[in-house]
Amino acid sequence: MPVREAAPAKVNLFLHVLGRRAEDGYHRLDSLAVFAAAADTLEAAPAAPDGAGLRLALDGPEAAALAGEDPERNLALRAARALAREAGIAAPAAALRLTKALPVASGIGGGSADAAAALRALDRLWGLGWARTPRLAAVAARLGADVPACLAARPVRMGGIGEVLAPAPPLPARLGLVLANPRLPLATPAVFAARTGAFSAPAVLPETGWREAAALARDLAALRNDLEPAAIALCPPVAEVLAALRALPGCLLARMSGSGATCFALMPDAAAAAAAVARLPSAWWRWGGGLYAAAG
Numbered sequence: 001m002p003v004r005e006a007a008p009a010k011v012n013l014f015l016h017v018l019g020r021r022a023e024d025g026y027h028r029l030d031s032l033a034v035f036a037a038a039a040d041t042l043e044a045a046p047a048a049p050d051g052a053g054l055r056l057a058l059d060g061p062e063a064a065a066l067a068g069e070d071p072e073r074n075l076a077l078r079a080a081r082a083l084a085r086e087a088g089i090a091a092p093a094a095a096l097r098l099t100k101a102l103p104v105a106s107g108i109g110g111g112s113a114d115a116a117a118a119l120r121a122l123d124r125l126w127g128l129g130w131a132r133t134p135r136l137a138a139v140a141a142r143l144g145a146d147v148p149a150c151l152a153a154r155p156v157r158m159g160g161i162g163e164v165l166a167p168a169p170p171l172p173a174r175l176g177l178v179l180a181n182p183r184l185p186l187a188t189p190a191v192f193a194a195r196t197g198a199f200s201a202p203a204v205l206p207e208t209g210w211r212e213a214a215a216l217a218r219d220l221a222a223l224r225n226d227l228e229p230a231a232i233a234l235c236p237p238v239a240e241v242l243a244a245l246r247a248l249p250g251c252l253l254a255r256m257s258g259s260g261a262t263c264f265a266l267m268p269d270a271a272a273a274a275a276a277v278a279r280l281p282s283a284w285w286r287w288g289g290g291l292y293a294a295a296g
């Protein structure tokens, strides 16, 4: 029986760059990440006897952007190989099918979410029982700074270079997100390299969290995405996306996610977010709804 895992979009409600590690140039971050119900889907099936080994097929509305890519370089397949190595599986076999609904290289963790979903799916398919254990989180951390947060797929405070996770303060029960991307890819290393200016201090968040979306938006307004100016310098349409999101009825806050170019609008609830999407240019990738709720 194939197993199926969602790879939901990661949205950084704020992202402060605290400094840079001398040893590898990675940036130390403080971020509050949530996951939207917009998601890629990763399906893993036992490989047919004639097709031994690990295989990856791509489909879905956003798969065309990966058409020229060597599947061996895809992070989902690299995750599968890393997991097999860690589990001591000498001849791993699985047929993976990745249905891309999220734009690639867009600051919402798409590739990292796909890798995390591959780890969750193969943990089940291969019967490892490593879900929610440090062992699986360690494999995730070696694949990329964002992969552990995507493996958690629930609201988290990200520290370290993104791989140190702490629970997020309680979020409002009703919360909506609009996501918009101008269909221009941004390479994460280029955005970090273009960042200028002083480093930020960590954010101070209320431990009791927020009961209302408006209260969350008020606190977030005092914080930033420190990569936003660099992303706008490299990709000026990001500023247009932010302006269009700010003009949506009900928008409480608009900000870029991750290293861009996807931006989000925080909305009072999922219905308001879904209703507002049609007002954005149809040439953009756009989505509106609520937060991802993991099964189980």
Ligand code: C5P
Binding pocket: 025, 026, 027, 028, 029, 143, 144, 145, 146, 160, 161, 162, 188, 189, 192
């Ligand atoms: O870990 P990942 O492969 O996702 O990171 C991609 C690139 O983004 C890194 O090579 C680095 O240039 C940059 N990065 C960074 N600091 C982070 C995360 C990523 O400088 N905390």
